[in-house]
Amino acid sequence: MEIGPRLKAERQRQGISLRKLAEQVGVTAGLISHIENGRSQPSVSTLYALANHLGLSLDEVLGLNPQAPPRRSAERRQVVQRAAKHPTLHIASGVTWDLVVASIAGTVDAVRVTYEPGASSSPDGSPMRHDGQENAYLVSGSLVLMLDGRRHVVRAGDSLSFDSMRPHRYVNETDEPAWGLWLNVDRGREPTISG
Known part of the structure; x- marks a missing residue:
C-alpha cells in the first residue's frame, strides 16, 4: 500500500512542515520525506508515531474510508472479504x-x-x-x-x-x-x- 502520499496529504492539510513533524515525532525530516515519497517504509514505531501525531486511524493510513456511515442493509454490506x-x-x-x-x-x-x-x-x-x-x-x-x-x-x-x-x-x-x-x-x- 502507498501510505506515504496519504501521510503527506494529511501533514500538508494540517499545515505542518516536514521539520516540525520530524521534531515532534523524533525522527529526521529526511526520513519523513523518504516515507512520503515512497522511497522508504517506516518501522512500526515510526508509523504509529506519524499516524498518531496526525490523528489518522489505520483505515485512513491504508486508504480506506472509516468516515463513511455504516451500511445498515444486509444486501449492501459486504459479508465476505476475499x-x-x-x-x-x-x-x-x-x-x-x-x-x-x-x-x-x-x-x-x-x-x-x-x-x-x-x-x-x-x-x-x-x-x-x-x-x-x-x-x-x-x-x-x-x-x-x-x-x-x-x-x-x-x-x-x-x-x-x-x-x-x-x-x-x-x-x-x-x-x-x-x-x-x-x-x-x-x-x-x-x-x-x-x-
Whole structure:
C-alpha cells in the first residue's frame, strides 16, 4: 500500500512542515520525506508515531474510508472479504500488516501481523507507545515482547493485552516467521483503531 502520499496529504492539510513533524515525532525530516515519497517504509514505531501525531486511524493510513456511515442493509454490506482483497502494508524491518476486518462496529480493526525472522517493531531498539489497548493472539511462531523493560516470550497459542501507552517492542528472535491476530482498540479518538 502507498501510505506515504496519504501521510503527506494529511501533514500538508494540517499545515505542518516536514521539520516540525520530524521534531515532534523524533525522527529526521529526511526520513519523513523518504516515507512520503515512497522511497522508504517506516518501522512500526515510526508509523504509529506519524499516524498518531496526525490523528489518522489505520483505515485512513491504508486508504480506506472509516468516515463513511455504516451500511445498515444486509444486501449492501459486504459479508465476505476475499483474501486477495485484504489491504496489506509491508513495514520496514520485515513486518507485514494485513487488515483482515476493517472497523468492527467502528471501534476495532482486526490485523494479521507477521514478523519475519529477525524482524522487529523498532529496528533501533527503542520502544514504542501509542493510543489504544493492545490485544493479540499469536497463531504461529514465537515473539519476544519487551514491555516496560521486561522480557516476555510469547508462543503460538498465547495471547496478550496491555495499555499501548506502556513502552513496548516486539522482536522475532527465531528462524521461523511468527504471526498472529492483533485487535487494537483506540481510546484516543471516537472509537477507531490504530493497529
